[in-house]
Amino acid sequence: MYSIEEIRENYKWFSDSKIETIARNESKGLRKEVLRILKEEIEKRNLDKRLITWVNAETNALTDFEKQTLIRKIENLKCPYCGLKENKLIGQEFNTIVSVILFCIDTTENRILCSKCGRNKKIKSFLINVLAGWWSRRGFFLTPYTLIKDTINLFYKKKINDRIIAEFIEQNNGMFRLHGTDDQTLFGLISWHNNNYEIPEAD
Template sequence: MFSIEDIRANYKRFPDTKIENIARNESKGLRKEVLTVLKDEITRRQLNLSLISWVDAKTKSFEGLERKNLIQKIQYQHCPKCFEKTKLLGFETHTVKSFLIGTSSSRDEQILCASCGKTAKLNAIAITFFTGWWSGKGFLLTPFTIVKDALNFLFIDKISDRILNAFVDDRTGSFRRYGTDDSVLSRLIKWKNNSDDNSTY
């Protein structure tokens, strides 16, 4: 592990764009003493001081009752798909699509009501069933993916808890800076649902 002196020396060598990127996108996983180095470097370079506010917001995680209340508030937003105000859950879907010369597989997470989430899972299974077999790799992946998504119906609550907790962790900075009003929660849920696409080829 690098000493703080080594880290401070490294940060001094980084260009401004690297420091800004660390502040915006990587600060959450840094140790407290490294965060101090980062904030010192932002100040020394006279970069936008809002970066320090962002680092502070992003690294002040939600714990205990505060986390529980936030997750409950997320769960009782309008469903972003059907717009019904009912309990929302985190759903995970997998799809495999094959072509003669290649295969694409994707894993998506969405926050939806139970009805829309189950429909999304069934649609993903159907897409995989009809389009997944048409390459060597797809022929191997397709049955595994179908069985995995089907079995996941037995663990909806457990998977939902994981996805919702990860959502809170990933968006901590946004919640701290912009609050947890319904409009903010709704916008961040829609953004998550539209942006999550972990495809591999």
């Protein structure tokens, strides 16, 4: 493990873009002493002060009570797929395989949605796998494995739900600290999560 002085010296030689990347994406895993060095570098270089605000928010972890409260709020939101509030939202995993001779695309999606929309999406994934998963060498072996895995996963719905919701909360800790956990914010973040955190392009 590097000493604090060695880390401080290393950070001095990092480019501005490297410091910004660490602040935006890696601050959560840093020790408190290293966080101080990171914030000092941001200030010394006159980088965007909002980076420090983000680092503080991202590293201010939610308490267990806050997480449990958040889970209950997520469950009772309207579904980002159908827009209805008839069923509780749950985290579900969807595995899809499309293969044609020389290539095979294996996709795993973790989504937060209502049970009805989840069931429809499961059926769609199943049909795609059965009809389009076999047509390459890799797909020929991967498709039956995926179908078996999806069948087994039916017995672990709660475990999968808990994992996906926990990952969502952990990934958005900083956003919750900065923007709160009202229904509109949560709905927007879940929709963003379901879109693989891609920013939609404006027309």
